[in-house]
Amino acid sequence: MDQQPADSAYHRTLPIGERLSSRPLVDDRFSCFEEVTLKALEPMLVPEAPRAGEVDRSECGHCRPSEHTIWHDDLWQVRSGFTPFGLPFVGGIAPREHVLLDDAPLDLLATLGPLLQRVSNAVKAVPGVARTHLARWGDGSEHFHLWALARPAGMMQGRGAMLAFWDDVLPPLPDDLREQHLGIVAEALAAGGGTPFPGRD
């Protein structure tokens, strides 16, 4: 792919190639780091490599049925357990249909607010969970999706963006406890409509 450095008024302000001070990451009041070494700021090249599902929608994982779907209804699906997690629950929320946030039908998006309330409450039904974090990045798959992460009760080091880092380093949930948590979230969601574990017999 023929890439060029991205150029904008913003990009022209950036110290590309420099290693920046990581002090703000340590000093942040939510920080879980005692010490961080940043990589040098890499050149920002465009066009970017296509995201999953962008070139060939038949390759889109969100569009294919999955054994990891813990709940779905006609419009939305929640998946979890496709990778190990160290938090009490980590799951992905996505429309059943391949849409982008940029141009998703408004009647679909109008149902997202109530769904986020349901997901938040379902995740908090897991024992030991204080709060449900919701995130939308959109850098991996083109298919619109959000993440739900369970912040353990009392884990002040897991506030804000720190929680995702902790998920990478905490010991993976034992299989039986993970299954139990998936079941609690799936059943809590299904109590408001839809089907728990549609991919299981």
Ligand SMILES: [Zn+2]
């Ligand atoms: Zn898709």
